[in-house]
Amino acid sequence: MPHTDLPYPDRSLTAAERDWHCHALSRINADYQRSADTHLLKLQLPCFQGSTLYLKDESIHPSGSLKHRLARSLFLFGLANGNIKQNTTIVEASSGNTAISEAYFAQLLGLPFIAVIPKKTAPEKIKKIEFYGGRTHKVDSHHIYEEATKLARDLDGHYMDQFTYAERATDWRGSNNIAERLFEQMQNEPRPILDWVVMSAGTGGTSATIGRYIRYRHDLNKHTRLCVVDPDHSVYADYFSTQDPKLKNSKASHIEGIGQPRPQPSFVTSVIDTVLKIPDAASIATIHWLESILDRKVGGSTGTNVYGALQYIAQATKQNKPINVATVICDPGSRYLDTFYNTDWLREQHIDIAPYLEQLRSFQNTGQLNPISS
Structure with a gap:
């Protein structure tokens, strides 16, 4: 029996507190069982010339996003x-x-x-x-x-x-996280190996989870690389290069949910292979282009992801070496009807998506992403 005269407080939960704690865990685990996985969409457009783009559709979660x-x-x-x-x-x-x-x-x-x-x-x-x-x-x-x-x-x-x-709240080794499910869903594909996973970063938690999981699985580590795509007015791409924790940007990103004006603790650069900077106009043009392919609207961060993924597919097409690339549909476009899908808002923000739309439509016909004229 412990000594009762020790001057230490007893912070044990009361019976009522333990009951509520167990009830809370039960409610969350029940939600987990109902919504444990999301669809993996497969795009094989003629312009891909043998390459495949996989879209992990996180927009179908009960709360609507990744x-x-x-x-x-x-x-x-x-x-x-x-x-x-x-x-x-x-x-x-x-x-x-x-x-x-x-x-x-x-x-x-x-x-x-x-x-x-x-x-x-x-x-x-x-x-x-x-x-x-x-x-x-x-x-x-x-x-x-x-x-x-x-x-x-x-x-x-x-x-x-x-x-x-x-980056620390999620178990990166598995437990049905996004990385584990993505690679498990790939197992029955004709070519189950992914060459690239392309992921935008908001907190950095998802890219950290995917990057760690790739390195944790030696079979993946040999073949799969992770690219983080970063929008305008975010410091992540520069931070990846410089490792300078004092970086700051005074202007906020137009692409809600991703990009940050300063480095965040959950953005783990050591598990990322490379980064790509994606213009806001390219991200937004991509979601308009995707609507004609998916017959649905998606959010701006999805546009950033897909535009980045297309860079690798276009490069593979030029080299005649088909690849598999995966990225994420982060949320539905219904949340951005007043912004990304609103021509008045685009005009007010001085965002011209026309050149990138022309580039993407040309890509769909030729498989080549021609440079944007300045």
């Missing part, structure tokens, strides 16, 4: 660490999709949720956060982290801090 996986992991991480309890207010700094997914899980557990978001966040994303019972707190994009920290402290809540914990 961030559903991250939100689940962050909630489990918070529960396991004792940071999330019954009635804990959950706070997150997010440009939209992570906040939507976290609002979904907060509602699932009956917890208050507040998203600290940039003032220019798409209205459709705000509606989704509110649909799941969350509230929003709008600030300048460069102050969302500090404001989220302060808000959580003032409310005695829990700041999820996706930008710090994304």
Whole structure:
């Protein structure tokens, strides 16, 4: 028996707290069983000349985006660490999709949720956060982290801090993460080996998970490489080259959910093979081009992913060496009807997608991505 006179507090959970904790884990695990996997779409256009583009469709998660996986992991991480309890207010700094997914899980557990978001966040994303019972707190994009920290402290809540914990909350060795499922879904394909995985980075958590998994699996490490695509006004590409943690960009990316004005702790450069810088106009043109192929709208980060993937396919076509490339459909285009699919918004932002649309349509006919005229 322990000594009862020791001057240490007993922080054991009460019976009621343990009951709620078990209930919370049960609710999250039930959601996991209902939505454990997403589709892997296969594109073999004539212009690919033997190459294949695979699209992991993360937009079909219950909360509508790739961030559903991250939100689940962050909630489990918070529960396991004792940071999330019954009635804990959950706070997150997010440009939209992570906040939507976290609002979904907060509602699932009956917890208050507040998203600290940039003032220019798409209205459709705000509606989704509110649909799941969350509230929003709008600030300048460069102050969302500090404001989220302060808000959580003032409310005695829990700041999820996706930008710090994304890369460690997810089990990169498996547990049905996006990397494990992607490569398992490839197993019955005629050529199951992927040459490239192309992934944009927001927190950096997904690219870290995929990169670590590739290196963890020696059979993949021999053949598969990871490219991170980075939009305009993001520092990730420069950070990959310079490793300078003081890098900053004063202008926010137009492509919501990816790119950052400063390096984030979850962006792990050591597991990335290379990076590509993708112009915003190219990302947005690509989602308009994709609509004619997929018969559906997708978000801007998907455009960044696909435009990057097409660079490798075009290069393989020129060399007459077909390859397999995989990337991700991050979220649905319905969240961007007021922005990326709105000609007035594009004009206001001085974004001209016409040259890139012409380039992509020419590629569809010839298999060549001709340079954009300056």
